[in-house]
Amino acid sequence: MLGRQGAAEGGTRTVARSDPREEARLLDRVAKGERRAFEELYRLYHPRLSRFLVSVIRRPHLVEEALNDTMLAIWSQPDSYAGTSKPSTWIFAIAYRKALKTLRGQDEPIEDKQAEARASGEPGPELALGRRQTQSALMSAIGELSPDHRAVVDLCYFHEVGYREIAEIMACPVDTVKTRMFHARKHLKTKLAGGLADWL
Numbered sequence: 001m002l003g004r005q006g007a008a009e010g011g012t013r014t015v016a017r018s019d020p021r022e023e024a025r026l027l028d029r030v031a032k033g034e035r036r037a038f039e040e041l042y043r044l045y046h047p048r049l050s051r052f053l054v055s056v057i058r059r060p061h062l063v064e065e066a067l068n069d070t071m072l073a074i075w076s077q078p079d080s081y082a083g084t085s086k087p088s089t090w091i092f093a094i095a096y097r098k099a100l101k102t103l104r105g106q107d108e109p110i111e112d113k114q115a116e117a118r119a120s121g122e123p124g125p126e127l128a129l130g131r132r133q134t135q136s137a138l139m140s141a142i143g144e145l146s147p148d149h150r151a152v153v154d155l156c157y158f159h160e161v162g163y164r165e166i167a168e169i170m171a172c173p174v175d176t177v178k179t180r181m182f183h184a185r186k187h188l189k190t191k192l193a194g195g196l197a198d199w200l
Contacts, residue, residue, distance in 0.1 A: 023087035031078040055154035056099040141191035149184040
């Protein structure tokens, strides 16, 4: 199984979660028009949504657009959060729909050719190289998946979201989520060799 610790060692990190009750209170304050509550929610979700949207969209120049559309939807209609799910489920569902809408408006993927050339904050050249190579192999294999399959993998392994919540986010049955995960893992096992395949 793709271990969360192993994924972190490979250069990707699981994004920390906050208290759902506090998030619900923030949404309630946003619904009352409190700009400061929205700013706090934005700071809380910006890294989480950025990570998720990068994984689903795979085009860095479009991520900020989808992220802004997501946060605009939250600001514009915070009262549409009914409280029947965790706030994170509602927010990730909006982000997922915005990501798919963004992808529908694009023709060809655009590769970020400077991504590998950018300086890394990783310590030590050998460790940094190893982590980059591991991350590159993993992200390349994940990048070959469909947006739906990438979303399931990203939510499960990097955001620690369970299958039922993923089903709510993606508006599909739990069995569909399980099937997507099965096929995603099968693809990743085929593409990854050695230690990386052992994570699956």
